Amino acid sequence: MSRVLLINLGSPSTPDIKDVRRYLKEFLSDDEVIDLPKPIQQFILHAFILPFRPKRSKAAYERIWTQEGSPLVNNTQKIADALCRKTGWTVDIAMRYQQPSMRTAIRNIVKDGVKEIVVVPLYPHNAMATIGTTRKELNRIVAQIDSNLKVYFAEPFFDHNAYIDALVASIRPHITSTTDILMFSYHGLPERHLLKADVTGCHCMKVTECCSSECSSMRACYRANVLKSSSLAAKSLGLPNNKWRVSFQSRVSAIGPKWLSPYTNRELDLHPRVGLNNVVIVCPSFVCDCLETLWEIDIEGREIFRRAGGNSFTYVPSLNASPDFINCLEEVVLDARNVGSYEPK
Numbered sequence: 453m454s455r456v457l458l459i460n461l462g463s464p465s466t467p468d469i470k471d472v473r474r475y476l477k478e479f480l481s482d483d484e485v486i487d488l489p490k491p492i493q494q495f496i497l498h499a500f501i502l503p504f505r506p507k508r509s510k511a512a513y514e515r516i517w518t519q520e521g522s523p524l525v526n527n528t529q530k531i532a533d534a535l536c537r538k539t540g541w542t543v544d545i546a547m548r549y550q551q552p553s554m555r556t557a558i559r560n561i562v563k564d565g566v567k568e569i570v571v572v573p574l575y576p577h578n579a580m581a582t583i584g585t586t587r588k589e590l591n592r593i594v595a596q597i598d599s600n601l602k603v604y605f606a607e608p609f610f611d612h613n614a615y616i617d618a619l620v621a622s623i624r625p626h627i628t629s630t631t632d633i634l635m636f637s638y639h640g641l642p643e644r645h646l647l648k649a650d651v652t653g654c655h656c657m658k659v660t661e662c663c664s665s666e667c668s669s670m671r672a673c674y675r676a677n678v679l680k681s682s683s684l685a686a687k688s689l690g691l692p693n694n695k696w697r698v699s700f701q702s703r704v705s706a707i708g709p710k711w712l713s714p715y716t717n718r719e720l721d722l723h724p725r726v727g728l729n730n731v732v733i734v735c736p737s738f739v740c741d742c743l744e745t746l747w748e749i750d751i752e753g754r755e756i757f758r759r760a761g762g763n764s765f766t767y768v769p770s771l772n773a774s775p776d777f778i779n780c781l782e783e784v785v786l787d788a789r790n791v792g793s794y795e796p797k
Contacts, residue, residue, distance in 0.1 A: 454566070454568040454569055454570050454602075454604070454789060455541075455542050455544065455561055455564075455566045455568070455569045456535070456541050456542070456544070456569070456570050456571075456572065456785055457543075457545070457546060457557060457558075457561070457569050457570070457571045457572070458528060458531060458532050458535075458543060458544070458545045458546075458572050458781075459545070459546050459547070459548060459554065459571060459572070459573050459574060459586050459590070460524060460525075460528045460545070460546075460547055460548070460574045461524070461547065461548050461549065461575075462475065462478075462479065462524070462547035462548050462549030462550045463475065463522035463523075463524045463525050463547065463550060463742070463743075464509075464522070464550065465521075465522070466521075467510055467513035467514045467517050469507060469510045472506045472509045472510045472513060473502060473506040474550070475549060475550050476501065476502065476505060476509065477497070477502060478549045478550065479549045480493075480497050480501060480704075481493070481494070481497060482549075482585055484580045484581050484584050484585035484588065485581045485585065487580070487644070487645065496706055496707065500706040501704070509743075512743060512747040512748075513743060513747075515746075515747055515751060516742075516743060516746040516747050516751075523740070523741055523742055523743075523746060524740050524742035524743070525545075525547065525551075525552075527740035527741055527742070527770070527772050527773070528545050528547075528574065528740055529545055530772065530773040531545075531574075531739075531740070531772065531773045531777070531778070531781070532544065532545045533773070534773040534775075534778045535778050535781050535782065535785075538778050538782060539785075541785075544560070544561065545557070546558075548585060548586050548589065554589060554590055554593055555593050555597075558590070558593050558594055558597050558598075558601070559597055561601075562597055562598045566601070567601065567602060568601065568602035568603070568604065569601065569602070569603055570606065570785050570788050570789050571590060571603055571604065571605050571606065571788075572606040572781060572784055572785060572788065573586045573587070573605075573606070574739050574740065575608070575737065576608060576609050576615060576677075576681065576737065576739065577608055577610045577638070577674055577677035577678050577681065577737055578608040578610070578671065578672055578673070578674055578677055579641060579645060579674040580645055580648060581641060581645060583608060587605060590603065591603070604788045604789055605788065606784045606785065606787070606788035607787075607788070608671070609780070609784050610677040610678070610680060610681045611677075611681065611684060612780065612784060612787075614776075614779055614780035614783045614784070615777075615780045615784075616681065616684045616685055616688060617776060617780070618771055618774065618777045618779070618780045619681070619685050619734070619771070620688045621774075621776045622734070622769070622770075622771055622774065622776070623685065623732070623734055623768050624689060626766045626768050627689060627691075627732060630730050630764070631695070631730055631731075631732050631766075632723075632727070632728040632729060632730045632731065633695060633697060633723060633728045633730075633731055633732070634686070634689075634695060634696040634697075634731075634732045634733075634734070635696070635697055635698075635699060635716070635719065635720075635731060635733040635734070636678070636681075636682040636696065636697070636698045636699070636734060636735075636736060637699050637700070637701050637716040637733055637734070637735050637749060637753075638678045638698065638699075638700050638701070638712075638735070638736065638737045639700070639701060639702045639737045639738070639744065640700035640701055640702055640703040640711045640712050641674055641700075641711065641712055642707060642708045642710060642711055642712075643711065643712060644708070644710070645674065646673060646674060646675055646712075674712075675712060678736070678737065679698060681736050682696065682698050682736070685736070697714075697719065699714045699715060699716040699719045700712040700713060700714070700715060700716060701715070701716040701717065701735075701744065701748055701749070701753075702744050702748060703715065716733075716753065717752075717753065720733075720753050720756045720757045720760065721756050721757070721759075721760045722760070723757065723760070724760040724761040724762040724763075725760060725761070728762075729761070729762050729763040729764065730762075730763055730764040731757060731762060731764065731765055731766065732766045732768060733749060733753065733765070733767055733768065734767075734768035735749060735768075735770065738770050739770055739771050739772070739777065740770055740771075740772055741769055741770040741772060745767075745769075745770055749767055750767040753765075753767075754767070
């Protein structure tokens with residue numbers, strides 16, 4: 453088997469404000485994330501985001517930071533270690549932003565004499581701000597370091613049977629007879645990202661129930677992906693449609709007003725007011741527990757729900773290095789190597 457490289461989004465190296473600011477500046481300067489003309493992007497970043505967000509993010513990171521460091525980086529490494537133990541493969545990790553960097557990972561892989569790698573972006577659902585930017589940047593780095601290196605990219609695994617099985621196995625123990633609603637909370641995106649991903653140019657947000665119909669744009673559409681994951685998981689759990697909902701979190705209002713909705717924080721505030729007092733919430737777009745799950749949902753979201761009068765709030769941890777998810781990644785790697793997309797240079 454070729455070398456395996458798992459890539460996640462990234463994290464500040466410490467919760468110090470200078471490192472948080474450095475991370476946010478790199479992340480939000482990516483044209484695939486804030487997809488606006490560069491002068492406008494940088495104006496928004498320096499006028500509305502960097503003067504304020506690092507301080508708020510610093511406080512949040514300090515609440516979840518561990519003795520080992522960043523939860524995201526540590527959980528990604530634990531996934532790599534578990535996959536290595538199960539398969540015997542050499543498994544490296546890298547982050548799209550900050551450390552450990554993709555450039556260092558590729559340089560070390562080439563230095564070891566490796567001729568081909570299987571790359572698995574640890575984002576189950578397709579989006580230009582995750583898989584798109586990771587693929588583009590990795591290809592750029594490989595072209596600079598060794599254009600002869602064969603790179604096999606794993607496809608988004610949002611509807612892979614093993615992923616759905618792992619997701620369902622993580623949720624099932626938390627569903628009881630008293631559960632009022634299961635919330636699937638996904639990272640939000642500006643609606644314009646969906647329009648840019650529409651390969652037809654005439655389907656997304658132009659056709660009624662566009663995300664529920666099979667079409668050539670479906671696999672490229674983030675919202676269609678997350679709805680598919682949720683419906684498959686809910687069906688496997690035996691939940692009727694009125695027992696589960698999809699919502700979106702982590703929006704950055706400075707980037708633009710039209711984000712995917714409904715918003716998770718508003719749903720958590722609303723649910724107790726309409727009699728949904730016992731909530732189970734899972735975040736399938738994050739395979740590793742991180743700031744967005746540990747702080748935004750398990751701490752901040754829990755408090756929103758409590759203040760609104762909710763009774764029981766159950767956060768389902770991310771898949772992390774669970775055996776079911778490691779089995780999933782093994783299948784994803786094998787699929788990528790056997791039938792996945794090879795990136796010729």
